[in-house]
Amino acid sequence: MELTEHSIPVDVARQRELKWLEMFSNWDKWLSRRFQKVKLRCRKGIPSSLRAKAWQYLSNSKELLEQNPGKFEELERAPGDPKWLDVIEKDLHRQFPFHEMFAARGGHGQQDLYRILKAYTIYRPDEGYCQAQAPVAAVLLMHMPAEQAFWCLVQICDKYLPGYYSAGLEAIQLDGEIFFALLRRASPLAHRHLRRQRIDPVLYMTEWFMCIFARTLPWASVLRVWDMFFCEGVKIIFRVALVLLRHTLGTVEKLRSCQGMYETMEQLRNLPQQCMQEDFLVHEVGLGLSTP
Amino acid sequence: MQAPHKEHLYKLLVIGDLGVGKTSIIKRYVHQNFSSHYRATIGVDFALKVLHWDPETVVRLQLWDIAGQERFGNMTRVYYREAMGAFIVFDVTRPATFEAVAKWKNDLDSKLTLPNGKPVSVVLLANKCDQGKDVLVNNGLKMDQFCKEHGFVGWFETSAKENINIDEASRCLVKHILANECDLIETIEPDIVKPHLTSPKVVSCSGCAKS
Numbered sequence: 001m002e003l004t005e006h007s008i009p010v011d012v013a014r015q016r017e018l019k020w021l022e023m024f025s026n027w028d029k030w031l032s033r034r035f036q037k038v039k040l041r042c043r044k045g046i047p048s049s050l051r052a053k054a055w056q057y058l059s060n061s062k063e064l065l066e067q068n069p070g071k072f073e074e075l076e077r078a079p080g081d082p083k084w085l086d087v088i089e090k091d092l093h094r095q096f097p098f099h100e101m102f103a104a105r106g107g108h109g110q111q112d113l114y115r116i117l118k119a120y121t122i123y124r125p126d127e128g129y130c131q132a133q134a135p136v137a138a139v140l141l142m143h144m145p146a147e148q149a150f151w152c153l154v155q156i157c158d159k160y161l162p163g164y165y166s167a168g169l170e171a172i173q174l175d176g177e178i179f180f181a182l183l184r185r186a187s188p189l190a191h192r193h194l195r196r197q198r199i200d201p202v203l204y205m206t207e208w209f210m211c212i213f214a215r216t217l218p219w220a221s222v223l224r225v226w227d228m229f230f231c232e233g234v235k236i237i238f239r240v241a242l243v244l245l246r247h248t249l250g251t252v253e254k255l256r257s258c259q260g261m262y263e264t265m266e267q268l269r270n271l272p273q274q275c276m277q278e279d280f281l282v283h284e285v286g287l288g289l290s291t292p
Numbered sequence: 293m294q295a296p297h298k299e300h301l302y303k304l305l306v307i308g309d310l311g312v313g314k315t316s317i318i319k320r321y322v323h324q325n326f327s328s329h330y331r332a333t334i335g336v337d338f339a340l341k342v343l344h345w346d347p348e349t350v351v352r353l354q355l356w357d358i359a360g361q362e363r364f365g366n367m368t369r370v371y372y373r374e375a376m377g378a379f380i381v382f383d384v385t386r387p388a389t390f391e392a393v394a395k396w397k398n399d400l401d402s403k404l405t406l407p408n409g410k411p412v413s414v415v416l417l418a419n420k421c422d423q424g425k426d427v428l429v430n431n432g433l434k435m436d437q438f439c440k441e442h443g444f445v446g447w448f449e450t451s452a453k454e455n456i457n458i459d460e461a462s463r464c465l466v467k468h469i470l471a472n473e474c475d476l477i478e479t480i481e482p483d484i485v486k487p488h489l490t491s492p493k494v495v496s497c498s499g500c501a502k503s
Contacts, residue, residue, distance in 0.1 A: 087361065090311040090332075097329035131310070131361045132334050169366045200370045206335030215331065262354055265338055 017047045020054060027057055042231035043286055045224050045278075052143040058230040059160070061151035072147045075119035084121040084129045088114060091131060095138040102138060112141050116150040123154065130165035132210035133157065139214050139226070156212075160233055164210055172209060176201030179209075179238055186242040190249035197261045204268045208244075209237050216271070221278040228285065236285065243284040247275035297348045302469055303374055304353050307396050308381035309389040310360030313419040316452035317381065318355050321462060326453050333359045336371050343466065351466055365399060372404040377469045379461065381417045384449070390418075397442050408476055413468040415461050416447035422454040 019041065023030045030038055046054045056062040065072075092110040096102045101109035116137050121129050136156060140149035157164070163171030180201045184191040194201075208216055213225050217240075229236040248267055249255060258264040274280060306314045315330045315337065322339045337357040345351045358364070358371050380396050382389040393416065401411045416439060439447050445468045448461040 087310060093328075094330065094332040097331060130363060131332050131359065134332065135334075167363050169363050173367065198373075202367050202370055203336060206367070210334060215334070262338065262340065269338070 013047060016041075016044070017050060020047060020050045024050075024053065024057060039231055042227045043282060045282075046227045048223075051223065051227070052148070055140075055143065055226070055230050056148060056152060059152055059155040061148070061155045064154065065148060065151045068151075072119060072150050075122045075150075076115055078122045080118050080122055081125070081128070085118060087131075088117045088121075088129055088134075091117075091134045095134045099138075099142070101142060109138075109141060112146040112149070113137055115146050116141070116153060119150050120153060120157070124157070127157070127166055130169075130210075132207070133165050135211045135214045139212075139222070160229070161209075172206060173202055175209060175234075175238075176205050179205055179241060182238060182242060183245060187246040187250045189251065189255065190245045193249055193255050193258065193264070197258075197264055199261055199264060203265065205241060208241055212237060213240060217276050217281070218273075218278070221276055221281050224278045224282050225285075228282070239285045240281065243281060244271055244275060247272055247284075299350045299352070300345075300470070300473075301352045302354065302376040302466070303356060304465065305356050305358060305372060305375045305378040305400070306381065307358050307368075307378060307400065308360060308417075309383070309386075309392045309396075312360065312381045312383040312386075312389050313452050314360065314381050315357055317379070317417065317419060317450065317458060318357050320452040320455055321458050322355065324455075326455075333357055335359055335364065335367070341462075343462075345466065345470075351470075353462070353466070368399060369403045372400065375404060375412060376406075376472075377413045377415075377465050379415050379417050379465065380444075381419050383420050384418050385420055385423050394442055397444070401443070406472065406476060410472070411443060413445045413465055413472060414443070415465045415468075416444045417461055418447060418449045420451060420453075421449040421456060422451040 023038065023041075042054075042058070056065075092113055093102075093105055095113060099109070101107070102113070104110070113134065117129055117134060120133070121127075133153070137149065137153050140152050143149075144152070161171070164175075180191070180194070183194075212222075212229060214222055217225065225236060225240055245268075248271055249258065249264070254267075258267055275284070306318055308314055310332070315333055316326060318337075318339050319330070320326055322341045336359065339355045339357065341353040341355060343351040343353060356371060356375070358368065378400055380393055380400075382393050384390075397414065400414065404412055406412055416435075418435075435447055439445075446461075446464045448457040448464070450457045450461060452458065
């Protein structure tokens with residue numbers, strides 16, 4: 001996993017940090033009056049030293065935490081439904097198993113993961129726990145303490161991706177259909193190919209969308225996508241997925257190696273490295289967003 | 293060496309409750325290894341296994357590894373489509389996962405049938421048998437009875453970790469699929485003229501309901 005920031009000169013990095021610090025000090029003003037600038041700065045990538053703070057500002061989870069002092073501890077103390085706790089426990093060692101934070105059974109990463117996933121099932125008993133929440137929660141925990149990560153997770157589940165993790169999984173299936181309709185315009189060739197091979201969107205986009213690409217892209221790209229996602233919302237997920245499909249199945253040449261459904265699925269599970277590279281991907285996503 | 297005459301491609305499902313070892317079984321079968329570091333499956337995953345069935349026959353198995361959490365059951369209709377067989381897996385150390393077996397079987401049979409209307413062949417796998425807590429399957433006769441009642445073509449005690457019985461279970465399933473396919477060709481191929489005019493295998497279609 002590549003965790004270092006890609007090479008930008010030190011003075012540029014320092015400049016960016018100062019700009020972000022300035023934004024934090026006048027956050028409401030920036031958000032209401034100069035949102036375009038905020039957006040642009042998220043697209044350029046949030047400095048890693050300020051990323052956790054920026055995600056909490058952008059998602060408004062900071063405010064939620066401040067409005068609910070002690071709530072997280074209260075949720076932690078509640079016993080919880082054994083049905084969910086059982087499932088959560090089974091998943092703890094199956095998130096980023098090679099990341100040092102989550103590798104050790106019962107280590108602090110797995111403990112924190114348990115705390116926030118459990119807290120969510122008590123906070124939203126009607127939603128309970130969905131397996132796709134664990135990787136999302138794990139990414140948050142790599143950046144911030146459990147309480148902050150919890151409120152950030154709440155915002156993702158309630159505001160950014162409502163219904164994605166709910167019992168019926170209707171929202172993700174609906175977004176799969178919407179995605180497929182958008183693909184028709186973005187890449188008619190890929191669209192026709194998938195339709196002919198009867199490859200339903202849920203066969204390839206479920207993990208991408210539900211985990212916000214956390215298990216799909218190289219790490220540097222995951223962070224850049226999450227920076228944009230926290231600022232602009234779910235449309236970033238759609239845009240990224242469209243870029244990936246266009247560069248995997250978008251030309252006659254590429255389709256030549258996808259004779260059958262299985263070959264196509266293999267391609268979609270082993271996406272070309274080049275289109276996942278952070279600068280290329282962010283650039284392509286930006287192109288898509290600038291058109292009406 | 294002579295090239296094989298026949299090639300078959302079958303889609304097989306691997307289903308069962310969460311954490312019973314579906315992914316581990318597939319990795320063992322396809323890649324001959326085991327790790328305790330697999331990620332939870334979200335949605336569906338795939339793998340391909342090529343079997344040299346006999347000197348004339350090659351069988352390609354497309355294994356579909358389906359997420360075990362109940363809520364992903366809302367997508368199973370899409371996952372099941374055109375499958376020819378399935379493994380239903382439970383964990384011998386967790387009785388609740390065995391209780392879910394009948395539920396998985398019903399879900400499968402209600403959403404998937406062969407072109408002749410019959411249910412697909414399903415083999416039951418009692419996984420993690422290396423852990424020595426298999427109180428459930430101690431009674432082989434009871435398991436045989438269970439399989440008969442619920443329409444499984446067979447059951448195996450397996451261990452992905454110790455590589456026990458996975459090849460055997462797969463051969464059993466493939467054998468039944470191959471046998472089924474012979475039946476299928478006979479029942480849905482209208483150009484085959486058979487001397488048995490009153491074959492019991494004739495299936496009625498919805499267009500010619502027997503009144």
